[in-house]
Amino acid sequence: MIKKVLVANRGEIAVRIMRSCREINIRTVAVYSDADRKSMHVCYADEAVHIGASPSSESYLNIDNIIEAAKATDVDAIHPGYGFLSENALFSERCHKEGFIFIGPSPGAISKMGDKISAREMMIKAGVPIVPGTRKKITSDEEAIKIIEEIGFPVIIKASAGGGGKGMRLVKKKKDITSSIRSARSESKIAFGNDSVYIEKYIDSPHHIEFQILADNHGNVIHLFERECSVQRRHQKIIEETPSPILTPEKREEMGKHAIEAAKTVNYAGAGTIEFIVDEQLNYYFLEMNTRLQVEHPITERVVGVDLVKEQINIANGNELALKQEELQQFGHSIECRVYAEDPQNNFMPAPGRVVHITEPRGNDVRVDGYVYKGFEIPLFYDPLIAKVIVWGKDRPEAISRLKRALRESRIIGVKNSLPFLRRIVNTPDFINGTYNTHFIDKNHKFLMGKAPVDKTAEDMVMIAALLEYLEKIEQSSPKELKYIRNNWKDYTRVKNVMKI
C-alpha cells in the first residue's frame, strides 16, 4: 500500500496529483529547483526537497537527485506527472531498482512505445491502422515512385532523423517526386547530418483524436473514450474537448477497441493515451502512445466521473481495475482550455514574469487547475502553462457558453497570456459549429488576430478610473503626509534623546 508519494514534477500537474493524494490520505513530497522555491507545489506538499539548479537538466531531469530526495523522505512511490521524466524508461527502471514504485508503466512498455518505428511495427501486428507508407529508408527514385503509387497522393517525404519540419516535402503530383526527394535529402543532410528519408501518406485536414486507456497488472484494459485535440498552435494543443464533435458511436467503439489492442500489445499497465490522426472521412491511423497522464486528462475525468490519478495509484498498488468497460459512459460534454504565459500577437512567444493580479472563474461546472498566485514570478525555465480552465455542460452548446462565461470572469495581470486569444477562439464560428481540424488557427487567423472593436464609453470609464487612481497616488505622496511623517520622525528623535539621558 502506497502511503507516501514523491511527485517528480512541478507546476499545476504536481499540485493536481497532490490533491488526489491528499483525498486518499497519501502523504506527498515535492521536489524543487532553485527557481521554484516559491512555487505552489512546494507549499501544497507535506514535505519538499531541493533537487538542484533552475535548468531542468540539473533538477527535474536529474534522476540521481530525485532518487536521493525519495530516499531522504522515505517515500513508497514516485509519480512522474507529464513531461520531464514521465516517459523516460531509464527513470522507471531506476525507481524499480531502488525499491520505489513507479506510478506509470514498466520500462519495457515505455521504451517500446517511445521508439516510433518499433511502435509502428507492433501496431501493424496488432491490426491497429497506421498511416499508410513505409519507414524503410528510400534507396532509389524508382522505389519511391512505386511506393507512392501504392499509397496514393498526396504523400509526405520525411527525414528519418527529422523533426521540426526540416527535411519534409509534401508531394501532390508524380512529376514532383524526384525533385522533392532530392531536396528533402539535402536539407536533411545539412540539418541532421543524415540524408535518409521515408514516405508516408499525407492526411489533409487531419484531426487529432486520442483515447484514454487504463490497464491494470492483471490483464484488464479499458478505454475511457476519446478527446478531440485538434485546436493547436505550434503543434501544441490549446483546447481539448470530449466527446469529439465528429465521431460517431460506431467509430468510437471501433477506435476504443483498437486503443485497447494497442495497449495490450506492450502489456501496458497504468494510464495511457493512444493518439490517432483522423481524416474528414473518419479514417483513423495510430500516431503514437503517450505512456503517462496527459495535460488534458480532466475533461475525461469530468464526463466519465473518474479521478485518473487515483486510478493510477490503485493500479500501482497492484489492485484490479474496479471500472468495467460496459459500465462506462460519457455523461455530457467537457472542454478544457490552456492558459499560457505567452503573447499570441507575437507568434506565441513565451512571456515569463510576475503575476500582479489573478481572478479565477467560479460557479457551476467550472474547474481550474493552476498553480500561480498573486505575486508569483513565473520562471523562464519551464513550460509556460499557467492554468487549465475546464468546463462541463449537459451538451456541447452549454459547455461552450459556460467556457465563454468562465473566460470572461478570468483575469491575469502582470504577464502576457493567452486569455484574450482563447476568448476569440470560443467565439469563432468554426469552433462553435465543431467544424474544425488541426488547421483551425491558420484558417481563422484573421478572425483570431484582428483588433477588438472600439468601445468609446468603456474607454472613457478607463480614463475616469485612471485619473482617480493617479490623483490618489499623487495625494498619497503629497507634502501633507510627508509632514506627518516628519513630525513622527521628530518625535522619534526626541524619544531617542530622552533615552540617551
Added chain:
Amino acid sequence: MIKKVLVANRGEIAVRIMRSCREINIRTVAVYSDADRKSMHVCYADEAVHIGASPSSESYLNIDNIIEAAKATDVDAIHPGYGFLSENALFSERCHKEGFIFIGPSPGAISKMGDKISAREMMIKAGVPIVPGTRKKITSDEEAIKIIEEIGFPVIIKASAGGGGKGMRLVKKKKDITSSIRSARSESKIAFGNDSVYIEKYIDSPHHIEFQILADNHGNVIHLFERECSVQRRHQKIIEETPSPILTPEKREEMGKHAIEAAKTVNYAGAGTIEFIVDEQLNYYFLEMNTRLQVEHPITERVVGVDLVKEQINIANGNELALKQEELQQFGHSIECRVYAEDPQNNFMPAPGRVVHITEPRGNDVRVDGYVYKGFEIPLFYDPLIAKVIVWGKDRPEAISRLKRALRESRIIGVKNSLPFLRRIVNTPDFINGTYNTHFIDKNHKFLMGKAPVDKTAEDMVMIAALLEYLEKIEQSSPKELKYIRNNWKDYTRVKNVMKI
C-alpha cells in the same frame, strides 16, 4: 423570450443567477442598498440600480423601489432568488401587473403553500402524508386526551401563533397532558397574546429530506430526487447532501411521486422544494413547500446534471420541460457546506467585518458559489452566508474525502467564520458513517467544540514567521527610510521655492 433580467437579491445567489443568465445571453440588472455598493453582484451585473437604505425593509424588501428599478432598466423579467421577496405573493402579483415576468410560481401557488394550515389541508386531499395531529384549536382537556390517544405518544403541543420554540411542550406520558397544555397556553398568552394551542405527533430523531421539483405551465411536473438536510444549527442547514444516506430506491420513488402530487395540487409552475420530515423507520411526512430556489440547489445540479436557474428561465419563457422523469438519474454523490461569517464557539453569533484574505479551494469536482473578495466588508444587515463549497465524488466516501481536501485548502481571514467548525463536522464519525439526524450538532457537541490538539513544531514555525514579519515591519518604519523621505521633502520644498521665484 426573456432578454434582460433584474435580480431582486444580493450576495452569492444574485451572482449565481447572473452567471446562468450570462451563459444564455440574457443581460442582467443588479439592485443594491447603501451597504451593498461594493458587493460583487453589483460589479458582476451588466447594470446596477440603487434601491434604498441598508435595512432590508428599505431596499431588498421594498417592492415599489424594485419595480421602479425594473422599469428604469426596461427588463423583461425579475428573478427573486431565495429569501427576501422570493415567497411573497404580493410581489409576484405586482410583477405580473406591471408587465414583468416573475421567475417563480404564481401568486396563488405562493400563498396557498405559504399558509401552513391550508397547505396541510391540501396535502391531506392529495394523499400526501402529513405529521399526524390536528391544527384545530384545542378547546378542552378531554378533547386533547382523545386526540393524543389517537396519535400515540410522544406528542408535541404547539402555540397556534407560535414560533421560536415558545409555547411548545413535549408530552411523553398521559399524566403530563393536562399540565403541559396549561403551561403551553399561558406561555403562549404571554409571548403572543393568544392562548390557542394544537397537537402534533413528535418525531424523534427526525431527518429533513427535501425533494426538488420542476413544473412547467403545461402540466408537466418532474422531481430531481432528494437532498438530505439534517445537519443543522439553530434550525438552519449547514451541510446538505444527495443522495440521502438513508433513503432506499423504493422510498425515493414513493416520496418523489408524493412531491410531484404536492406540486400539482397548487398547479405549481417553476422550481420548488417539498420538505419532508422523516423518522428512522423512513416514515415521512410533508412539512412545507418552498416556492423558490433553495440555497442548497447546487448539489442537485451536480448529480442530475441540470442548471436549475436555466430551467427556471425556460419555464418562465412558457416552454415545456425538456427533461423527462424517466431519463433522470442521480450520478455519483454531492455535498454542499455553507461557510457563514459567524463564531461557532459563541453560539454561532454572526460576525460581520472586513475580509483581509481569502483562498478558495480548486481542483477537480469542487465548486464554490460565493460573493466576497479580499477587502470586502461583509455588511451586518443581511444573512451571514459567505460562500458555499460544493463537491462531487463518484460515491459518498469520495465526496467526503474531497470535501475534507477542499476545506483544508480554504482560508478566510479577517472575519470569524464556520470553516474550522465545518472541518470538524466532516471528521465526525456520525457524519462519515451517514448515521446522523437533526440532533447531530447537539449529539456531537463535545467533539465539534473541543480544542484542537497542540502541534508544538507548527507553533514554533508560527513564531519564526511572526518574528520575521515583525522585524521586517520594524525595519520598514526605521529612521533610515524616514530620513530618505525627509530629504525628498526638503527637495520638494526647494523646488517649490524655486517655482515661486
Added chain:
Amino acid sequence: MSYEIKVNGRTANVMLVNKNGNSVIVNIDGVEYNVNVAKLEKGNYSILHNNKSYNMELIESGNIRTYEVNSFKNLFKAEIIDSETKYFRNRQHSQQDDDENVIIAPIPGRVVNVLIKPGNKVKKGQTMLIISAMKMESEFKAKKEGVVKEINVNEGQNVEANQVMVVIE
C-alpha cells in the same frame, strides 16, 4: 536581540541568530532551528523545516505585534510582546476587573429592544438588551446583580463593535 512571542497561550523567547538569503537560524527557548524561509508575498511565508513544508499566512490584527496566522492545517494567534505591549496589557488587565459591570457590543448591530432604565435594579442573567445583526437576534444579559448606571443606546440605533452599551454599579 530576543523577543517574547506568545502563540496559542504558550510564550517563548525567540531570537534571530542568523539570516542568509532563505536560510534562517532561529533560537526558540534554547532550541536552535535551521529553516529555509521564502516570503511568497505580503505576510505569506513558506517555511521548510526538516523537509516538512509549512505555509504561514500572517494577518496583522490591530498592530504590527499581533497576528492571526494560518497554516494549511490550523489557525493560530501570535503576539510579539515588547515593553509597550506589556504596558498596555497591564492597563487592560486592570480594566478587565470592571468587565462584569459593562455590556459591550461584540459585533456591530442594531438595537432592537432596551428592557431596562437607568436606576433599575437588575439580577444576574436578566436580559437587558436585544441586538439584531445579520438576521439573528441576540440577548444581552446582566453578568452580575446591580443597579443600571448608564444606558448609552436607544432602540433602533446602530451600534459599533466594542461600544459600551450599558454600565451597571
Added chain:
Amino acid sequence: MSYEIKVNGRTANVMLVNKNGNSVIVNIDGVEYNVNVAKLEKGNYSILHNNKSYNMELIESGNIRTYEVNSFKNLFKAEIIDSETKYFRNRQHSQQDDDENVIIAPIPGRVVNVLIKPGNKVKKGQTMLIISAMKMESEFKAKKEGVVKEINVNEGQNVEANQVMVVIE
C-alpha cells in the same frame, strides 16, 4: 486641473470637476460624465454610469502614470501624460530611430546559439542568435543589412529582458 490621458491610442483632455463621496463628475474632451465610483480595493474600481456597471482593475505598470486596465470585457492601456512623460517620450522617440541597429531580448532567456562574429556582414533577415525560453527557441534576425559592431552575449549565457544583445552598423 486637466490631464491628457491616452487610452488605446486615443488621447483626451480629462478634468475632475467634482467629487462628493461616490458621486464623481468628470469632463472628458468637453463631455461631462456624472458617475458613481466605488473603490473596492487597491486599484480596483466599480463605476456605474447610466446604470451600466463597469469594473476597472488598474495595474500600475512601471510608474504611477501608466496602467494596464481590465474591465470584465476588455484589456486597456492607459497613460496619464504630464510634462515629465512628454519629456521621456521625446527622448525615447529619438532612440527608436536607432532601433533597427540593435537586437534586444524581448523576454528573459538563455542564449543557445550565436551565429555571427564581430565584423561579419549580415543581410536583412539573417538569423544571428537563437534564444531559448520556456521550452521554445526563438530566432533573432537582422532588421537591416550591415556590419556586426558589438555582440554582448555568449552561448549558454542567460539574458535579461530588454538587454541589448547585438549592435549592427
